[in-house]
Amino acid sequence: MDWESVFDVDYSKNKDFLLSISLLMLVLGVIFQQYWLLALTVLLISYIILNKWYDNVVAKKLKxxxxxxxxxxxxxxxxxxxIVFRNQSFFPYINGRLRFQMPAKIDSPYKDKTSGQLADFELPFSIKGNSNPVVQLPFIANQRGVAKLTNISFVFPHLFNFGKVNLQYKPYLNTEIIIYPRLLPVAGAPLIDQVIYGSHRTRISPFEDVQTIIGTRAYQQSDPFHRINWNASMKTTQLQSNVFEPVIDHSITFIVNLHTSHHQRREGLLHMERLLSYTAFLCHYALEKGFSYELFINARKPGSVPFVHTLAGDGKKHYMHCLEMIARIHSLPMTVPFGEMLYHVGQGRERRNTLIIIGELTEKSHRVIRGWHHFGSVLQLKLFDDGASIQPLERGKTAVATETTNDNESVSLYK
Structure with missing residues (x-):
């Protein structure tokens, strides 16, 4: 049964009292042979049975x-x-109140009160007999995150007494609201458009894939000797040079450090949300440019890879996947030490591409990054009071933050 009927103490006491009175009237009617007492007892017992039957049916017939x-x-x-209901009973549910809870990041005209990170919602609701009413809940998303309906209950007056029926919905409701991060613009984003040797085909590039010949052309004095195609030269009786596939790498690796040196909780939360919003903007920028990108975030998660990671990809589907992944990061996440994640990022990485560091850099982070000269261009997102900017990473600069935790331990978002 999806709904569980919950009655208050007074309701149970009243039922016990009526049952005791009916038994007493039955005994007195039999002893003194008072038929009016017996008739009244029958009516009272019928009323008790009707109440009991209604209590059992009311929860089973509502879906x-x-x-x-x-x-x-x-x-x-x-x-x-x-929210679609189905009343399979001819009994109506009149003058009821539908109640539930959602995260406080959701606003609605039916928002009642807020307690911590949860908010209570309540709206008037009535159901006719044998009907399929639909509840429309308008709402406004306030901030990044995932919201779900919990603690759903439907309270309405009892049909045969002065009490109230409280039906509590027991299953997990499969409705989810995903709120993407805000897209905060980043200055200097065109620095991402770096020309690096890679495997992506392009019309014009200073790099060529010498393994892929797409044709030949007349030999020029500036051509190196090894470009001469001798077979084509013999056929045309003129020297011919190979034309190779022009290639380039426009792939990006975003590496995000959510750990912060801010001691105040509010400042730390705002700092993290800014980082995630700038990351979402850079993902959108890569989408518009047609770049491939992957994403590393040091928010701890269960599994063999202890941090959040999306494989390299491009296109709108990959972009929406990254936005959803960012949205699902908890507002107070446990974090993996940034230096530890950087070490995993560098393991087995052979392809040169553009790396963008987002967040504070630690002393260990700088030591790891110093060994990345052969990976490609390394950029850093720098935060200012009024925005953020992409700049080349100053590899020799002193670290701005220090991780004092053990590399194998989880650390809080705040020190």
Missing amino acids: LQNKRQTIRLFPDEEEAMF
């Missing part, structure tokens, strides 16, 4: 459509959630 649905939106966007 809630629990289809899996996901609502995706950005902060400050408005949307509506639809």
Whole structure:
């Protein structure tokens, strides 16, 4: 059964009292042969049975459509959630109140009160007999994260007494609201457009794939000797040079450090949200440019890879996957030491591409990055009071933060 009926103590006491009175009237009616007492006892027992039957039926006949649905939106966007009920009984549920909880990052006209990170929602709701009503819940997303409906209950007056029926929904509701991070613009983003040798085909590039010949052309004095195609030269009786496939690498690796040296919780939260918003903007920039990119974030997660990582990809589908992954990072995550994650990032990496460091750099981080000269261009996102900017990483600069934790331990977002 999806719903569980919960009654208050007074309701149970009243039922016990009526049952005791009916038994007493039955005994007195039999002893004194008072038929009016017996008739009144029959009516009272019938009323008790009717109440008991209603209590058992009321929860079984009410269904809630629990289809899996996901609502995706950005902060400050408005949307509506639809909750479909099905009343299989001819009994109506009149003047009821539908109650549930969601994270405080959701705003709605039906928001009642907020306690910590959760908010209570309540709206008037009535159901006719044998009907399929739909509850429309308009809401506005406030900030990044994932929101789900929990502690759903439906409270309405009892049909045969002055009490109230409290139906509590027990299954997990398969409705999820994913709020993507805000896209905060980053100055200097064109620095990402670096020309590096790679495997992506292009029309014009200073690099060529010498393993792929796409044709020949007339030999020029500036051509090196090894470019001469002797077979083509013999056929045309003129020297011919090979034309190789022009290639370039436009892949990016974003490496995000959520750990911060801020001691105040509020400052640390704002710092983390800024980093994730700038990261989302850079992912969008890479999408518009058609670049391939992968993402490393040192938010701890279970599994063989202890941090958040998406494989390299491009296109809108990959972009939406990265946004959802960022949205699912907890607002107070445990973090992997940044130097430890950088070490894993560098292991087995042979392809040269553009690396962008987002977040504070530690002393260990600088030591690891100093060995990355052969990987490609390394850039850093620097934060300012009024924004952020992409700049070349100063490899010899002193670290701005120090991790004092053991490399094998989880660390809090705050020191």
